[in-house]
Amino acid sequence: MIADRPHDLVLVGATGFTGGLTADYLAAHADPGTRWALAGRDRAKLEAVRDRLAAARPALAGLPLLHADATDPASLEAVAGAARVVITTVGPYVRHGEPLVAACARAGTDYVDLTGEPTFVDRMYVRHHERAVRTGARIVHACGFDSIPHDLGAYFTVKHLPEGVPLHVEGFVRARGDASGGTLHSAVGVFADLPGMMRAERERGRVERRPAGRRIRMSRRPVPRSGIAGGWTLPLPSIDPRIVTRSAAALDRYGPDFSYGHYIAVKRLTTAAGMVAGSGAAVALAQLPPTRALLLGLRAPGAGPSAAQRARNWFSVKFVGEGGGRRVVTEVAGGDPGYGETAKMLAESALSLAHDDLPETAGQVTTATAMGDALIARLTKAGLTFRVLEDTAVS
DSSP states (O other): OGGGSSEEEEEETTTSHHHHHHHHHHHHHSOTTOOEEEEESOHHHHHHHHHHHHHHOGGGGGOOEEEOOTTOHHHHHHHHHHEEEEEEOOSOHHHHTHHHHHHHHHHTOEEEEOOOOHHHHHHHHHHHHHHHHHHTOEEEOOOBTTBHHHHHHHHHHHTTSOSSSOEEEEEEEEEEOOOOHHHHHHHHHHHHTHHHHHHHHHHHHHHSOOOTTOEEEEOOOOOOEETTTTEEEEEOOSSHHHHHHHHHHHOGGGOSEEEEEEEEEESOHHHHHHHHHHHHHHHHHTTSHHHHHHHHTTSOTTOOOOHHHHHTOEEEEEEEEEETTEEEEEEEEESOTTTHHHHHHHHHHHHHHHHSOOOOOOEEOOHHHHTHHHHHHHHHHTTOEEEEEEEEEOO
């Protein structure tokens, strides 16, 4: 029985940058009585993480340490079999992530990660969703800044709109943040294999069931300038709108006809132009091995912004939802998006799966589908903001 397993949570990747922040958060904020452990390849590095945690909280001196190596399937089977929930921060996920997903799907173990890699998520759906459905495992990807503020923000917005009517929601992202080495390497991997990403999306489309009698789609209509967003906007081709529309497909509350548009907002037109040029250059450089190596050399995996740098960072995602004669404007906001808040969101997602009374779900599911209101309540208590800015009747 899963309830008899020795660990409620196992954190794989605690010796990395974001993994270390996640370990810090669990040490300070895990629900009382949570039985958790650290896992990774290097015992000495794991011991160093445990020593750091125990220096502030001596009770953690005996925190269990488990061996987990992506190249050693038996070690991952052992970790999955010993845990109710596994957290992993080991990326790039398309390169290192599948063996742990497979182990959790086989063992009926809940799984959370912070990937923003569409190729990985689609491949995991095709290869492991049905097995996870049979075993009862909840496979929840994108439990960091990709894509919790957007997924739960759209869900929060929809819940303030009328039921049973067509709904349209737009999300506008503003943020200040820095990139770690792991994030850089994941992004370059996505840029370098755009054809592979499209193939994975098509393969998923051939096997994924669509909701009967309902229409769910991503909106790509241009919104050049928005007063709500506070400046110029550009479509943001991240994993986030895919996650939002998958939640909409799974939950009838999104209505019979739901569309979602996702945008980044900047104050100046010149900044928008620079972002377009910079993104195009990064994609071009990622196509050839020599220039790809230059991009990857900008920051090594395991490196990231300092605490002082993270303290200056912030994010705000504003949503405009319309339908059934109502217009609602909401906001999800917090601090450092890429690391401080991502570690918080990842840890609280795992704690929610371990401890909260949640809807019955299984297979590859989203945060809104699997945790919804319970996770919003946790994140609000932890310091993120979910609020309604405007709620008006429209003709």
